[in-house]
Amino acid sequence: MKQKKKRSFPTAFTVLFIILVLASILTYIIPSGRFSRLTYNNQSNEFVVTDYKDKTHIEPATQQVLDKLHIQLDLNKFKEGIIKKPLAIPGTYTQIKQHPQGILEILKAPVQGVMDTVDIMIFVLILGGIIGLVNKVGAFEAGIGALSKKTKGKEFMLVTIIFFLTALGGTTFGLAEETIAFYPILMPIFLVSGFDAITCIAAIYLGSSIGTTFSTVNPFSVVIASNAAGISFTDGLGFRVITLIIGACITLGYIYLYAKKVRKDPTCSLTYDTQKEIHDRFLKEYDNEVSNNFTIRKKLILTIFSLAFLVLIWGVSRGGWWFEEMSALFLGVSIIIMGLSGLSEKEAVNTFIAGAADLVGVALTIGLARSINIVLDQGFVSDTLLHYSINLISGMSGWMFSITQLFVFSFLGLFIPSSSGLAVLTMPIMAPLADSVGLSREIVINAYNWGQGLMAFITPTGLILVTLEMAGATFDKWLKYVLPLLGIIGIYSIVMLIISTLV
Template sequence: MAKKKLKFPTAFTVLYIVLIFVAILTYLVPAGQYSKLQYNTESELFIVTTARGEVEELPGTQDTLDALNIKVNVEKFRDGSIYRPVAIPNSYERVERNPQGFLSVLRAPISGVYESVDIIMFILILGGVIGVINTTGSFDAGIGALSRLTRGKEYILIIVVTLLIGVGGTTFGLAEETIALYPILIPVFLATGYDPIVCIASVYMGSSIGTMFSTVNPFSSVIASNAAGVTFTEGLWMRLIGLIIAITITIIYILRYGKKVKEDPEKSLTYSEREEIHERFLKDYDKSSEVTFTVRRKLMLSIFALTFIVMTLGVAFWGWWFTEMTALFLLVGIILGFISGMGEERFVDSFIGGAADLVSVALIVGVARAINLIMDQGMISDTILYYSSNVVEGMNSGLFIIVILLLYIGLGFFIPSSSGLAVLSMPIMAPLADSVGLSRDIIVSAYQYGQGLIAFITPTGLILATLAMVHVGYNKWFKFILPLMGMIAALAAVLLIIQSFL
């Protein structure tokens, strides 16, 4: 009898393993919380909520912030630059333990789906639009045209995609929005001889490197600098240098792997699933009989491409988030349905079928959110931050900043939200730099590098949803990314040490 080959668990199983692990931590790690401060724009008062739930109103003045040892300009609260609750230094208190048992773990994914409904709807509507375009053959015609255009120069695709998304990441935190790109780009990369990992790396690592070395990203550099009591321009040049070096290293790394795959497809980490992947993404694409790129198909793809430009502008300049982005794609889906001339019944079937293809991806987002809910309900997030801040007390400056980097790698695993981690940790961590004679902007850099590094692999972030969309195993990504992760980690450490001497 043939021996069954062990398979790496699916994304759902990996997430549930992490979920159970975090639930166990709520039994082992003491529960505790910092008092939180938030500014009320209507009353122009600070609202302080203690660890025990007591609420107090304080004057919305600089004196209040100084008295609480929050070294931030009050204008940052008044103009909305800091809008989340901020942890108050030296206010940590132990509270009654609230361990998360079997029923909590059972309920958490359901609550996670409810709390992630904005991004879930975005994914489903996007799937519907893609289903409509696929039905018309527009993607297949476009892939054929692009394949002919880049023949012999396929590497340009990797460079352009990684650079453009990297720019989006460093300027306005382009991350979750990139989910929309995979169904379009995967067939293009496959048709040009690459494997899915090349596409994932170009998109995901472009975004990750961009956000890791954020320059003017309001959800990372700006909000963290505000919470640390420094301007975001402090340390900016060092992060910009890091961005240029890191994106160069990343592109070279992807190009080398892509070249190896093109020359010998068996070198692909996903070679064992090659037929299944090609069947899924290129089932209607046949090079020998390419679909005619008609005017109607060109118009549909042009409108679809324009949607991404409008979406990017909306997020960057008009305050859009998932509700507006989802509404945009829904509108575009309806417009494309009319242009296609496919009829109402076929349009609805295509739309629903496309949405159905991405249901698993949408659910993964909800389960990932469940992990954060378990931590919040078990009240261990602040405790982990409290112990982390105690670790670095009394260290020399060189060792201090490396340990801060390592701590932020750990904190980034448990708190994947960049703005959430910034406002929670900066008021606690930034003053520690004062005690070792370093500028607070170096803490901002360490926070970005640490959270950015762990985002390459953390199941609580976006990577599992990305891999599920492309049907690539977590273990395959792990094998691909670890060498690059080591290089970028070394770069981050060197940059922090240099910055500590400036």
């Protein structure tokens, strides 16, 4: 009798491709439509208005023009460069000819997605190369061995530190994509410390997600949304800080309960059935005897490697860096480590290439995730969904208005995963609705921030599938882990929104 083959959950590639097909089907169902857009030309000091047909005309950059277009913003926000992206003009939504995305567009989208995200993909490949080098010389093994001795009996302190550092990065400068670099380094440390892959993902991914969800001064979400809404980002800052602290504590408590259960009984791990594959992937070269041999060479390589992350954080938060600069940083560090490794030139280069090859799958996942947004953009459905959302909210008042906005922004976040893009598209239209029901515009900012942030926990078009591919876990295991927390944080967000309407 043949043994029944156990079904496994589809890979990240298959999940994303299924979603890509579903996105293309939506372009047949949801009417295509567009808002007119307003852009400020700082060289000519003029406004450029682009209509639904992509025809443009020039308007003088005056406050009167903004008032005429019902854009309730101060002219100085444009002149000072605070608002740079095109703004949706209220009341200009127009339904256009349907732009369905067929089979050819589905097949072209992943190629376009790779072209759009090539900077991130190069960063991931260089990261894979440098990880390969550091692994080859045994620096990771030695470092993990030394760290595990020092943290013996206090292992959860590692989880707490990583969680709060990533949350701090998320709430201050929008730490998100940059966390991709952390998994190859931290996964072996977590595994040796007795945690499973899910706990490592939670510490890093949920840390940055909670930080970006309950952003305080993140320029890519709360600051740009506040500017687009015509208020200062400091409005309601104290309340946001309190919300962040409580939300972070709730999430860390959730992580702790799961981690404690898994350390007590490893069979309780959601990734127990793939534990061997995960250990083989991240600890294949780990040797306790080698880990005790923490030589000066290994310490120096590990120090240089660690300092690169401090430079990266500085560059992203203060230096205006993006993936081009981050890739250049790690390429430079790779060359230095090659020189210090003691490997021959041929061996060092081949090790770097092999390390990069290990992350090709992750890199391609990034491009495929982007292809979904491309299909939706080319189908012109995002503006239509925004138009429907505005009609839904209009006429509501008080706490019902704020809660409905939370759900609306969560829904829109599925189709517009860019926090800054969602803010600029929606705020000029959504924020004035708060005035009409007698609420502060900062409540709209909170609804936007918390709503779209919550979707980051599970949105396949965001960073989660790339993260899971990096860590060797599957989407179904993550959903089983995170959905209860998503419900808890969702209810918490609703409660805090209601409170904010009363204070």
